[in-house]
Amino acid sequence: LEKKQKEILNTDYPWILNHDHSKQKEISDWLTFEIKDFVAYISPSREEIEVRNQTISMIREAVKQLWPDADLHVFGSYSTDLYLPGSDIDCVITSELGGKESRNNLFSLASHLKKKNLATEIEVVAKARVPIIKFVEPNSGIHIDVSFERTNGLEAAKLIREWLNDTPGLRELVLIVKQFLHSRRLNNVHTGGLGGFSIICLVFSFLHMHPRIITKEIEAKDNLGVLLIEFFELYGKNFGYDDVALGSSDGYPVYFPKSTWNAIQPIKNPFTLAIQDPGDESNNISRGTFNIRDIKKAFAGAFDLLTNRCFELHSATFKDRLGKSVLGNVIKYRGKARDFEDE
Amino acid sequence: SQCPHKWNKIQCTLCKSEKHLKERCPSIWRAYILVDDSKMAKSKVLPFHTIYCYNCGEKGHFGDDCKKRRSSRVPNDDGSAFTGSNLSAELKQEYYC
Ligand SMILES: [Zn+2]
């Protein structure tokens, strides 16, 4: 098995192996099944979760040994179960006495973890607005980012977990959109891409405002295929980025005119994404997403690719459909072979 | 019936739209699996307070039905999911009245 897992799969859409849905009457339903297969495929196995938890608790113990007043918490996509294989684990160290973000502390933690054989390839970023240390835990190979004394990430993660509970389909569509943007290198906030929280807000709004969902006529989980296409339709073709901001009120998403959001006035470039931070109404969580032009274009392209694929497969014979992928037209996944089970 | 133009006229035989042919009809992919009618509440209500416009950001109408100038430069010839036309017949009445 070890050897098998290290082989690189010779396909761009490995989730279709042994999972044939080409006999579905509606292509949208075929796509729904493929989305579920993809999500199952990239979801971690029990062993992977075990390794990750052990790794984190060893690092936590080491932190507490160095600083008895401190604790380490996981936030970000690992704590919300919205991560892709190989993504970094985001952690934050908080402490009773505070001040763990000082330059000296960053370096003493780095050397402490190194001495305990818990960190290699260490990078200390002391001068940034948010000081962090980055390293690879050598036994698991997991990449870890540690930040200090900031609890806003923990609060956001708590909120996102509530949204996930209240919003069927949110997890599946977020993972697809993340992988889509990842393979186009449009998900890195440091290069103007769309960050994880912003992606969640876009999908969250889409699902809670959809005419068929607000009237309870459809269940999102049964309709992931058509909903994915309509997500790309909304944010790739129709959304008014110039005039509309996203926000939330009482746990539900809202749109509102950008012109009524005082904290972001004056608006220099109107064609930008504006998402109000649920934890701080003066903060635009997508202010770093300066490349919305390419992101919108990519979404519109995905809409065209998927709908064209639907038209093509709709008129194809069952024989010609065999072995084809609908989702594979917009998502590629290359990496280690992964075993996955159907739920 | 002798008029040659009749044969050039585009009309979708699936949805009667004149914007596309049936091979490219959105109804091919915009196909929902509906909740079983017996499981649905007897009288459907339209929750106007959860309707927001993607074009102007105001409440109470869907983006396709916005009266303001369209802000996106990508055309929306065939209509999107966010329109009153995407509601079931009885709710459509409630929305458009
Ligand atoms: Zn049509």
Ligand SMILES: [Zn+2]
């Ligand atoms: Zn409007």
